[in-house]
Amino acid sequence: MKFGTKAIHAGQKADPSTGAVMTPIFQTSTYKQSSPGDFKGYEYSRTGNPTRNALEQNLAALENGKFGICFGSGLAAIDAIIKLLKPGDEVISTNDLYGGTYRIFNEIFEPFGIKFHFVGMDDTDIIESLINKNTQMLWTETPTNPMLNIIDIKKLSRISKSKNLILVVDNTFATPYLQRPLDLGADIVMHSLTKYMGGHSDVVMGAAICKDNNLAQKLYDIQNSCGAVPGPQDSFLVLRGIKTLHLRMQRHCENGSIIANFLKNHPKVEDVYWPGFETHPNHEVAKSQMDGFGGIISFNLRGNKLEDAIKLVSNTQYFTLAESLGGVESLICHPSSMTHAAIPKEEREKTGVVDSLIRLSVGVEDIDDLISDLNTTFDLL
Numbered sequence: 001m002k003f004g005t006k007a008i009h010a011g012q013k014a015d016p017s018t019g020a021v022m023t024p025i026f027q028t029s030t031y032k033q034s035s036p037g038d039f040k041g042y043e044y045s046r047t048g049n050p051t052r053n054a055l056e057q058n059l060a061a062l063e064n065g066k067f068g069i070c071f072g073s074g075l076a077a078i079d080a081i082i083k084l085l086k087p088g089d090e091v092i093s094t095n096d097l098y099g100g101t102y103r104i105f106n107e108i109f110e111p112f113g114i115k116f117h118f119v120g121m122d123d124t125d126i127i128e129s130l131i132n133k134n135t136q137m138l139w140t141e142t143p144t145n146p147m148l149n150i151i152d153i154k155k156l157s158r159i160s161k162s163k164n165l166i167l168v169v170d171n172t173f174a175t176p177y178l179q180r181p182l183d184l185g186a187d188i189v190m191h192s193l194t195k196y197m198g199g200h201s202d203v204v205m206g207a208a209i210c211k212d213n214n215l216a217q218k219l220y221d222i223q224n225s226c227g228a229v230p231g232p233q234d235s236f237l238v239l240r241g242i243k244t245l246h247l248r249m250q251r252h253c254e255n256g257s258i259i260a261n262f263l264k265n266h267p268k269v270e271d272v273y274w275p276g277f278e279t280h281p282n283h284e285v286a287k288s289q290m291d292g293f294g295g296i297i298s299f300n301l302r303g304n305k306l307e308d309a310i311k312l313v314s315n316t317q318y319f320t321l322a323e324s325l326g327g328v329e330s331l332i333c334h335p336s337s338m339t340h341a342a343i344p345k346e347e348r349e350k351t352g353v354v355d356s357l358i359r360l361s362v363g364v365e366d367i368d369d370l371i372s373d374l375n376t377t378f379d380l381l
C-alpha cells in the first residue's frame with residue numbers, strides 16, 4: 001500500500017459482527033470469557049482494546065514499523081520510553097526540544113538517577129565525546145520545536161548502531177507523511193498524536209513505534225504495567241484524523257511555504273526559521289530526509305521587544321493564540337512564555353528562544369485570509 005491508502009486502510013477492516021465500515025469504539029473495560037483464560041484475544045482494556053489496537057497497527061504501517069504502542073499523551077509515550085532505562089544510564093539529547101520533554105527528563109527522571117546531556121546534535125563530535133559506558137540512548141526531535149533545526153537522522157543512527165545505543169526520534173512535527181525515521185535507522189519513533197496525526201485539536205494522545213520485537217515487548221509491558229493508555233473514543237478520533245493526514249499535510253506544506261516567504265520579506269521581521277529556505281543551515285539534510293517542509297514556522301521581530309511580540313500574538317484573528325500545533329486551524333504561540341516556559345531563560349536563549357520569538361502552526365484555511373490576518377496585525381506594531 002502507498003501512504004494515502006495506508007492512512008485510510010491499514011489496521012482497519014469492516015467490523016465482522018455488523019459490517020460497520022468505521023472501526024467501532026469498543027467502549028468496554030472488560031471482555032467475556034467462556035471459561036477462565038478462554039477469551040477472544042482481549043481480556044482487559046488496559047492490556048488491549050480493539051479500537052486502540054486498530055490505531056496501533058495503523059501507526060506501525062505509516063511509520064514502516066512493525067509495532068505501535070499508544071499512550072494517553074505524547075509525554076506518557078516519552079515516560080514509557082525512558083522507563084526502558086535504569087538508574088545510572090545516560091541519555092544524549094538535542095538541546096532544542098519541546099519544553100515538556102526537557103521537564104520530564106530533568107525534573108522527573110534525573111532524580112531517579114538517569115543523566116541527560118543536552119547538546120546541539122548537528123555536531124557529531126560533541127555527541128561522540130559524551131558517549132561513555134553508561135550511555136544507552138540518543139534522543140532527538142527533528143524538526144526541533146520551536147527553532148526548526150533539522151538533525152541528520154542517518155548520521156545519528158551510524159553513531160547509535162556503532163555504540164549499541166537506542167536512537168529515539170520525536171517525529172511529531174514532520175509526521176510519517178514527511179519523514180520516516182525508522183527507514184533512516186532510528187530504533188523508536190515517538191509521537192505526540194495530539195498534533196498533526198489527530199489533526200483536529202480535539203484529543204491528547206501519544207505513541208511509540210518500532211520494528212524490533214524485543215523493544216516492542218518491553219514497551220507493551222510498560223504500557224500494561226504503568227497503565228497510561230488512551231481510551232477507545234480518543235483512539236477512534238485519531239484513527240479518523242489520520243484518514244486525511246496526507247491531504248492535510250499537503251495543504252499545511254503549501255500554506256507554510258507561502259507564509260514563510262511572506263514573513264521573510266516583511267520589514268518588521270528579523271529572522272524566519274523554516275527548513276524550506278535554501279539559506280536554512282540544514283536545508284540539504286531536510287531535503288534528503290523529508291518529503292516536504294511542513295507548516296510550522298518560527299520568527300522573531302526587529303528590535304526583539306517582548307511587548308511587540310505580545311501585541312502581535314494577542315491580536316490575530318484566524319491565528320488563534322494557543323499552545324499546541326498541527327490542527328486544521330492556524331495557531332500562534334509565544335514559546336518563551338508558553339510552550340517553553342519550563343526551560344530557564346539562559347538555556348532557551350542559547351538555542352534562539354528569545355523574547356520576541358513567535359511560532360506559527362499554519363493551518364489549512366484559505367491562504368489569502370491568513371496573509372491578510374498577519375498583515376493587519378503587523379500594522380498594529
Ligand SMILES: Cc1ncc(COP(=O)(O)O)c(C=O)c1O
Pocket residue numbers: 073074075076098100101141145170172173191192193194204205206324
Ligand atoms: C515535539 C513534541 N513532542 C512531545 C510533545 C508532548 O506531547 P503531548 O502534549 O501530547 O503530551 C509535544 C507537545 O507539544 C511536542 O510538541
